[in-house]
Amino acid sequence: MTRLQGKIAIVTGVSRPGGIGAAICRAFAAEGADLFFTHLYDYDKNIYPNDANESWPDLFAGELHQSGGKVGHMELDLALPGSGLLLLEEVRKTVGVPTILVNNATYSVDADFRQLTEALIDAHCAVNIRGTFMLSAEFARMLEAEQSTGGKLGGRIINLTSGQGKGPMPGNLAYAATKGAISIFTESLAAELAPLCITVNAVDPGPTDSGWMSEEVKEALLPQFPMGRIGLPGDAARLITFLASDDSEWITGQIIHSRGGF
Template structure:
């Protein structure tokens, strides 16, 4: 089947947190659709492996070490991208999640934990989007895709600031879509459900798997193909949306 509307050949995409997990899946799916990829990760070893796998797909790729919570590093990421590839077409704000310290009961969240979780999951998306938008506005085209979470839609007992941050991502997505639309820049988000990407509690995973109407947990590719849709011209009249990719897993505590 030949579907040129999904073709991303020649487009340049930054994927934050592309070293592993969902971010790596997004890098490989965008590369399969034809895009060249900048892997923006804090950890360089995993990013280098993602770059290698993208290159075997026949696309260009570089890793740029970036902490997405630091504006100077994000500026460097965007500047280097334009220097090397001449354009920035797609930004996928994927880096995020919770550290062990962030996973404490709501009443035990300290100011320090709160700030760290909001920085990683909300401030980072503000910084990357606003800095990338400056380049995209000049180009009069661009595409921003934010990775939210099903925790935006339910009490986030595992990490209160994480859920609050992801709910904030959904709102930021609408605002950015509104202000960037006139520059031909679309902004959408994807809210994944449970997608095992690291060590986790097997019992909890099994409970979630059973509660999901589709009878399985998500895999990075489930999220990645939705990113390809938002990144491509197939979604050219879609902006300001949050798409749940979660197998309709119930949003209950």
């Protein structure tokens, strides 16, 4: 299991042991990657009070380090202007020049048309749109600069979406709209970055049991999965690991709906 040996990867939004971000990091580490992940406890403690732990990132870094690679992490709010450059500088200093970026961090607060406010829209846009867009752009600029000095670096950008193009998502208006923007961004950025051998793809993992599902939600969702079970973080992690590897070099500009037939 060495598909990512010698690669350096960034994974954003890794704050909880049961989350998709943690599963991606574990899968990457198992394939030999050096890792840098971000986390934001102040957000997760409100959304996932039973799964968020302020001291967990340090413990998780120790777990990943047992695979033999370098590991770094930092608390980062992608809503802050300049956060993308700050992250890339820290990664280069701590681990090295990254060639894989997984935009897993997201902002999501349920709101229907009665609850929607300007502040809520701005909060979603700041992370899901501006944060994702600018980090991706700064990452690509960094790799372009490396190539201009004689480096032969390709790269991988992998975004997370939520199936907003498969049907309406009532009650979650700002989240659905901003995730939809990521899909459009993915397709257009892929065309721009193809000459640099940087692929850009997005993964929609469907409803995934990453700590937010109650037993009632699981019971309601299960009949809609023809494969007989609900999606798990590891399902998304396996696909994302493939997209991060050299085996996926001919795949770009795709929105992959990996949702077990949901």
